[in-house]
Amino acid sequence: MRIVIAGGHGQIALRLERLLSAGGHEVAGVIRKPEQADDLREAGAEPVVLDLESASVEDVAQVLTGADVAVFAAGAGPGSGVERKDTVDRGAAVLFADAAERAGVRRYIVVSSMGADPEHAGDEIFDAYLRAKGAADAYVRAKRGLDWTILKPGILTNDAGTGLVRLEASTGRGPVPRDDVAAVLAELAETSATAGLTLELVSGSVPVTVAVKAVAGN
Numbered sequence: 347m348r349i350v351i352a353g354g355h356g357q358i359a360l361r362l363e364r365l366l367s368a369g370g371h372e373v374a375g376v377i378r379k380p381e382q383a384d385d386l387r388e389a390g391a392e393p394v395v396l397d398l399e400s401a402s403v404e405d406v407a408q409v410l411t412g413a414d415v416a417v418f419a420a421g422a423g424p425g426s427g428v429e430r431k432d433t434v435d436r437g438a439a440v441l442f443a444d445a446a447e448r449a450g451v452r453r454y455i456v457v458s459s460m461g462a463d464p465e466h467a468g469d470e471i472f473d474a475y476l477r478a479k480g481a482a483d484a485y486v487r488a489k490r491g492l493d494w495t496i497l498k499p500g501i502l503t504n505d506a507g508t509g510l511v512r513l514e515a516s517t518g519r520g521p522v523p524r525d526d527v528a529a530v531l532a533e534l535a536e537t538s539a540t541a542g543l544t545l546e547l548v549s550g551s552v553p554v555t556v557a558v559k560a561v562a563g564n
Contacts, residue, residue, distance in 0.1 A: 347414040347415060347535070348374070349366055349372070349373050349413065349415040349535055350374045350375075350376065350416050351363065351373065351376065351391070351419055352398060352416070352420040352438065353375075353420025354374070354377045354393065355379070355382040355385060356419050356421065357502075358419055358457060358524050358528050359375060359417075360385065360389050361524055362417070362419070362528040362531050363390055364389045365528055366391075366532055367389065367390025368390065374391060374392040374409070375391040375392070375393055376394050376409060376420075377393055377394065378396075378398070378399075394409050398420060398434070398437075398441055399430075399434060399437065399438060401441065404445075404448075406444075407446075407448040407449040409445075410445050410446055410449035411449045412449075413451045415453040415455065415535045416446040416453070416455070417454075417456075417457070418439050418443070418454070418455070418456045418457065418482075419457040420435075420439070422434040426471075428471055428474040431471065431475045432478050435475060435482060436478035439479075439482035439485070440485050443494075446492060447492060453493050454492040454494045454495075455494070455497065455531060455535060456486055456495070456496045456497065458483050458496050458544075459476065459479045459499070460498045460500050460546055461476050462476050462480040462482075463477070465480070466480060483496050483544070493538050493541035495540045495542075495543050495544075497530065497547055498546045499522050499546075499548075500517070500521055500547065501519070501520065502523075502524050503523050503524070504523070504524060505525075507525025507526040507528075507529060508549065509529060509553055509554055510549065510553060510554075511530060511552060511554055511557050512547070512549065512551070512557070513530060513546075513550075513557040513561055515543070515545065515546065515561075516546055517546040517547065519548070520548030522547055526547075530547055533555060533558040534558060537558065540562045543561060545561060
C-alpha cells in the first residue's frame, strides 16, 4: 500500500514510517522543513515538503493522489501558542481530511489526544490544544467520504515499547510508549475494519495485533 503521513517528522510518525517501510509499504511523509528530509529517508519514507498551514486543498490532494491510507500525525508541538494550535492541530487536520476526500483516499487515521473535546474549558495553552484537537476530530467524524479511525493515546513516553496495550473506546488515563502507538497505527493502517471508531490507547496486557482485531470485531 501507499501510505501518506502528515507531520512526517514527528516522533510517532518516524517510528511509524520505519514499521510501515519494513512491512513492505510505500510511505511518504509530509514535512515543513527541507532539512528534515534525510531523517525520513533514513526511516524508509519519501519526504514531501509542504507547509500545511499555507497549502491549498488542491496542493495536498495532489500529494495524496494514489494513496491507500492517509494518516494525520501533525501537531504544532510544545512551545507553540494558541494561534498555531488552531492553524495546525485543527486547521491542518481539516485540510488534510478535505484533501483526502478530494483525492479519493477513503482510509483516514487521526492521531488525536485523550481529552480532546471542542467544548473543553480552560484558558491555558493545553486547553486550547484539546479544543483544537476535539474540533478536528468532530470534523473528521462528519466526513461521509472517509473511512476514519481516531486514535487517542494517553500520556506519551519514550520508554521502549512492550507490544502490550489496552485499546478500547474508553480506557481511562495512563501512559503509553510512542513505540506502541506507532505499532497500533501500523495495524490500523492495514485494516479498514476499525472505520468509524474512536479509540483510546494506553499500556496494557494485550498484544497489539490482538487488540486491534478485538476492537474491529474479529
